[in-house]
Structure formats: C-alpha cells, structure tokens
Amino acid sequence: MSAVSNGGRLMARGRWTDVFDVGGGRVVKRYRDPAAEPIAAFEATVMAHARAHGVPVPEVFEVSGREIVLEKIDGPTMLHDVTRHPRSMPRHARTLTQLHRAVHAVAAPADLERPFGPGDALLHLDLHPDNVILSRSGPMLIDWQGAVAGPAAADIAHTWLLIRTSVVPGSAFQRVVGSLGQRLFARTFLTHVDVTKAREQLPAVAARRLQDSTLLAAEARRIRAVVAAAR
Numbered sequence: 479m480s481a482v483s484n485g486g487r488l489m490a491r492g493r494w495t496d497v498f499d500v501g502g503g504r505v506v507k508r509y510r511d512p513a514a515e516p517i518a519a520f521e522a523t524v525m526a527h528a529r530a531h532g533v534p535v536p537e538v539f540e541v542s543g544r545e546i547v548l549e550k551i552d553g554p555t556m557l558h559d560v561t562r563h564p565r566s567m568p569r570h571a572r573t574l575t576q577l578h579r580a581v582h583a584v585a586a587p588a589d590l591e592r593p594f595g596p597g598d599a600l601l602h603l604d605l606h607p608d609n610v611i612l613s614r615s616g617p618m619l620i621d622w623q624g625a626v627a628g629p630a631a632a633d634i635a636h637t638w639l640l641i642r643t644s645v646v647p648g649s650a651f652q653r654v655v656g657s658l659g660q661r662l663f664a665r666t667f668l669t670h671v672d673v674t675k676a677r678e679q680l681p682a683v684a685a686r687r688l689q690d691s692t693l694l695a696a697e698a699r700r701i702r703a704v705v706a707a708a709r
Contacts, residue, residue, distance in 0.1 A: 492621075493692050499550065509544040518544045521623040524587070528600060528625075531584040534577075534618050551618045556607035560663065567663055570607065573617055575670040578605060578633060581619070586627030594682050597629035605633060606640040607663070631675035635683040638664060638676055643700035677708050 486498030486506060494514070498506045509518055522541040525548075529535040537549040554562075560570050586600040594601075602609075603624040611618045641664040646656025668676070684705045688698055 494623075500547075503550050504539060505548050505550045507546045507548060512544065514544045517623055518546050521625075522546050524590075524600075524622045524625045527587055528581065528584060528619075528622065533580050533584060534616055535622070536618055536620065551611045551613050551620075553611050553613040553618075556610040556612055556617065559612055560607060561659075564659070567659075568666055571663060571666040572670055574605070574607065574610070574637065574667055577610065577617060577619055578602075578630070578637070578671070581605070582630035582633065586625075590625065590627040592627045593686055594626075594628040594632040594679060597632075598627055599630045599633075601626050601628055601630070601633040601636075603633060603636050604640070605637050606644070629675075629679065631672065632679040632683055634671050634676040635679040636687070638668065639680070639684060639687055639701055639704060641667060642704050643697050645694050645696050680705055680708050 486500040488496060489499050489505065490497040494509055494511065496508050496510065498508065500506050507518075509515075519541055522538045525535050526538050529537065536551050538546060539549070540547040556570050556573070560566055581602050582599040584600040585598050590600075602619065602622060603626055604621055605619065609619060609621045611620060641660055644660070646660070684701050687693065687701055
C-alpha cells in the first residue's frame, strides 16, 4: 500500500509531481505519470548521493514505485521570499551560487548522462529559486530528477536561462513586474559566477531546454532572445 493511500494532505503541485504531507516529519513526492517509476528511483539515488557528499538535500527514507518518501522541510521557497522581500535579492543570489559550488564539488555517479561534453561534476540542472527551501537550518535543494554530469558552467548557464526566461504567472502588471525582477536577479546572480564560461555553454544548454515538451511558447522565444543577446 502506498504512503499516500494511507492519507496525506496535498502540499504542492508541480509540472510532473504532487507532494503530500503524510505526518511524522515526512512527505511523499508522487509522479503523476504511471510510467515514472524509473525517474523516481533515479531522483532518490541522486539525492542520497548528493546528501552523502555534503549537499543540503532532504533525506530520502524510501522509494516505492513512483513515490519517494522524503524528510519534510519547513520554510518558504527562495522565490517566495525574494518576491515578498525584494531587498533580499543580493543575499539570495549569493546563496544560489554557493549551492552551485556545493553541488559541483561532488563527483557525479559514473552512469549519469553527460549531455554537455566532458566533465565529472554533479549538475543539478534545475537549480533556481523555486527549488530552494529556506529552512531554519539553512537552504535545502529539492527536485533532482534532471541531474546530469558535466562541466559546472553548464549548470550555471541553465540557471541563467531559467531565471531570465521562465514565464511569471498572474495579471499583465504582475508579469511586467516579475520580468523586471527576473532581469535584476539574473544580473545579480551573474556577478558571482564566471560569465564567460557560462556564455560558452549557453547554446548547448538552450538547445536542450528547447526540447522540453512542457516549455511554453513565450519561454522558447525568450530563450532564443537571451542566446542571441549573449553572442
């Protein structure tokens, strides 16, 4: 019997998964696609690997089919906090780069995909403010299903694209304000990284991102514009 079938309150809903609070300091992340069992197993394995090497990641307790039982982390996401407190942007941008360094210091498992060429660093490949939970004990990094191996600059380039091109939901006014905030956050983030190396990886990272079936048309246009401007 699955952990969710024993009861659980829906806490969050992502593009591919639902997260349930099942009590006892645990949550269940459940992939909606019945064929996602290998993805759940992969994510749990990578999370355990990253955590064992010092990356701040929720503890994995169990994997059952397409469900992962995880440590519950209390706190707002970085995205939520920076939206409510814009003056926190420089601090959060620094934290994001520190998380990148912690991830990239870990040698990736040998069987991970290497889509960006040579390199043995672990890459999260979805490291953005909505995947960082600000707990009392520090930031915690979630959503590892896209992890790969390769050059660290590819992960930096991917975060750059995500911050600059993701569509902000809401009214026209909220989208305009959100877009301005994205530009400022991206600019601040890039002051803490090697922009030259990230720019070199941008075309390959963008090409892979454009293959995402869940990508919105507006996001695809923005990706192409960012790559063109960075040349």
